[in-house]
Amino acid sequence: MNKYINLDNVKFLLFDVFKAQKLCELERYQDYDLENFNLLIQSTKDFGDKILYPTFKELDEQAAYYKDGKIIVHPVVGEVMRFAGANGSIGAYMDYEYGGMQLPSIMHSALSHIIQSANNSLPGYIGLTSGAANLICTFGSQELIDTYVPKMLAGEWAGTMCLTEPNAGSSLSDLTTSAELQEDGSYKIKGQKIFISGGDHEYCENFIHLVLARIVGAPQGTKGISLFVVPKNRINSDGTLESNDVTTAGDFQKLGQKGYCTTHLVYGEKDNCKAWLVGAENKGLKYMFQMMNGARIDVGLTAASTATAAYYASLQYAKERPQGRRITEGGRKNKEAPQTLIINHPDVRRMLLFQRAITEGSISLLLEASLHEDMSKCTSGEVRERHENILEMLTPIAKTYPSEMGRLSISNGLQILGGYGFCKDFPLEQYYRDVRIMALYEGTTGIQSLDLLGRKVVMKNGEAMKHLKEEIVKTITAAKKHESMGNASDDLEKAVSALEATIGELLNFAMSGKHERYLADATIFMEMMGTIIIAWQWLKMANAAELCLQSDEKALNKEFYENKKLTMQYFFTYELPKIYSLKAILMNKDNLTIAEEFPEAFK
Numbered sequence: 001m002n003k004y005i006n007l008d009n010v011k012f013l014l015f016d017v018f019k020a021q022k023l024c025e026l027e028r029y030q031d032y033d034l035e036n037f038n039l040l041i042q043s044t045k046d047f048g049d050k051i052l053y054p055t056f057k058e059l060d061e062q063a064a065y066y067k068d069g070k071i072i073v074h075p076v077v078g079e080v081m082r083f084a085g086a087n088g089s090i091g092a093y094m095d096y097e098y099g100g101m102q103l104p105s106i107m108h109s110a111l112s113h114i115i116q117s118a119n120n121s122l123p124g125y126i127g128l129t130s131g132a133a134n135l136i137c138t139f140g141s142q143e144l145i146d147t148y149v150p151k152m153l154a155g156e157w158a159g160t161m162c163l164t165e166p167n168a169g170s171s172l173s174d175l176t177t178s179a180e181l182q183e184d185g186s187y188k189i190k191g192q193k194i195f196i197s198g199g200d201h202e203y204c205e206n207f208i209h210l211v212l213a214r215i216v217g218a219p220q221g222t223k224g225i226s227l228f229v230v231p232k233n234r235i236n237s238d239g240t241l242e243s244n245d246v247t248t249a250g251d252f253q254k255l256g257q258k259g260y261c262t263t264h265l266v267y268g269e270k271d272n273c274k275a276w277l278v279g280a281e282n283k284g285l286k287y288m289f290q291m292m293n294g295a296r297i298d299v300g301l302t303a304a305s306t307a308t309a310a311y312y313a314s315l316q317y318a319k320e321r322p323q324g325r326r327i328t329e330g331g332r333k334n335k336e337a338p339q340t341l342i343i344n345h346p347d348v349r350r351m352l353l354f355q356r357a358i359t360e361g362s363i364s365l366l367l368e369a370s371l372h373e374d375m376s377k378c379t380s381g382e383v384r385e386r387h388e389n390i391l392e393m394l395t396p397i398a399k400t401y402p403s404e405m406g407r408l409s410i411s412n413g414l415q416i417l418g419g420y421g422f423c424k425d426f427p428l429e430q431y432y433r434d435v436r437i438m439a440l441y442e443g444t445t446g447i448q449s450l451d452l453l454g455r456k457v458v459m460k461n462g463e464a465m466k467h468l469k470e471e472i473v474k475t476i477t478a479a480k481k482h483e484s485m486g487n488a489s490d491d492l493e494k495a496v497s498a499l500e501a502t503i504g505e506l507l508n509f510a511m512s513g514k515h516e517r518y519l520a521d522a523t524i525f526m527e528m529m530g531t532i533i534i535a536w537q538w539l540k541m542a543n544a545a546e547l548c549l550q551s552d553e554k555a556l557n558k559e560f561y562e563n564k565k566l567t568m569q570y571f572f573t574y575e576l577p578k579i580y581s582l583k584a585i586l587m588n589k590d591n592l593t594i595a596e597e598f599p600e601a602f603k
Helices: 007-017 020-025 034-061 076-087 105-118 122-139 142-153 284-320 346-378 381-422 428-439 445-456 459-479 483-511 515-519 522-550 558-575 578-586
Strands: 065-067 070-072 157-162 178-181 187-197 206-215 225-231 233-235 241-243 246-251 262-267 274-277
Touching: 007 020, 007 034, 007 105, 007 346, 007 522, 007 558, 020 034, 020 105, 020 346, 034 076, 034 105, 034 122, 034 428, 065 246, 070 246, 076 122, 105 122, 105 284, 105 346, 122 142, 122 157, 122 206, 122 284, 142 157, 142 206, 142 225, 157 187, 157 284, 187 206, 187 225, 206 284, 225 233, 225 284, 284 346, 284 381, 284 428, 346 381, 346 522, 346 558, 381 428, 381 445, 381 459, 381 522, 445 459, 445 515, 445 522, 459 483, 459 522, 483 515, 483 522, 483 558, 483 578, 522 558, 522 578
Parallel strands: 157 206, 178 206
Antiparallel strands: 065 070, 178 187, 187 262, 187 274, 206 225, 225 274, 233 241, 246 262
16 A cells, blocks of 8 residues: 555654644643544544545545435445544534544644545535534524534434535625524524535535625625524424535536535525524624634645645655666666666656745644644633744644645655656655645635735734744744754744744834835745744754654654654755745835736736
């Protein structure tokens, strides 16, 4: 079987870099210990080996499709939903009181990384159901919780999030789906939603849609949006189900992730679609952000995991494919010299190091974000606010960097395979197609970049940014204690100063009322800051590797830790210097993309 993940990397990040085992000392996670964590890791890998990875290509070849008003998916979707319900993984991070396992988020993310590396389509069905159930538990009434959550966590019913409409994509203020209050306290829903992942299939008897809609008479814009539970089938008093006038109008045929259905839903076509309000009126977008932010972390995780599987496929090929001769042996002119494996060519090694640096750095960032989520649940006051601030800062980067750079990582892997990389004989072409959606899911790169620069950087008068910088400085200070990492710590320190100078220059535009200019190159800013954040993660990993090397009790061999330091060196040599060209772009005085400056540009 092809290798799609290395558990040593997962354990190194969890237990050496982030010390996840220390969470077991906290009351919320006191039922877990290191042995439990290791058992969960191994059992998840076993599931990936037996069910998920073997069906990876089948899901692409036997794509979801629409026929006679129904969505047809691969049978493994039903198998996975039943398995996830039976072993409790749908409610893994949810509280005990709702039927969850109360697993630390950092552990849940690590386990998700394993299964998403094995198969990047199937986990989406589980994740959406989990997120929807958790949102109902957070903001819904006890009646809603009792009615829907148990069967969702059991994998019998699925959950979705329904935001996008045909004429209102990312601009949610323009949505037109309406809700009208009825005498029995329910609402009558009318409207359409598109691009609904996991929106319908034959292996769950009910789908619990979380729908954003505007109550008749509510304010325009986002201030008038409410959140509703809209089941595909209503529940009668005797427990039987009847249609709730939710129609599946079609399935979108996609470039990648073909086994993960994406549906077009119509509500109230027969004027008989009932919905139940979640929380208070006109607070729907605020509530939905809980699920959206969780989904953004999950999208970044899926991107990084897909790129991880592609890295190991590339590495395997490079170790097995003989081609050409090393220059030191006379190169191609020396016909008598044996062919060398392509992994011995410097350019191939560079591409492999690029893949490794991107994937492992991205996973580290995602676990970092998950750890702050855990700590925000277990602390209070200023400490909790600090963890929440850092999580807010990291979320758009954790979604975007793996999505954008993961695609480049897989592209490098495809290049390593040459012509075979473009063919279905090897999985790189599928990974390349699958990962492309990640930069679009849950808010495009442009939207995440606007969020980072427009909201997060200035959030609470810069307090959140200050807290994040303090965390980076802690890592730099720790690295300075190791002579072997002195240059890297200095390089990151200079990069942080460059980031601060760039932010200061950009804020001048905002303070002078030039808000469009301030945000015009937000995506470039995202690339700059994302690169610095990943450099921080690599310095953190190198610190942990150095401590392991100095320890008398090493969990892994010396080569493993030296490779971490080598990859850190690669990132700081090849990737981190790019921020200075990005800084130059951001600080330029020209307004090349603002329409008023070049009105004839596209005529």
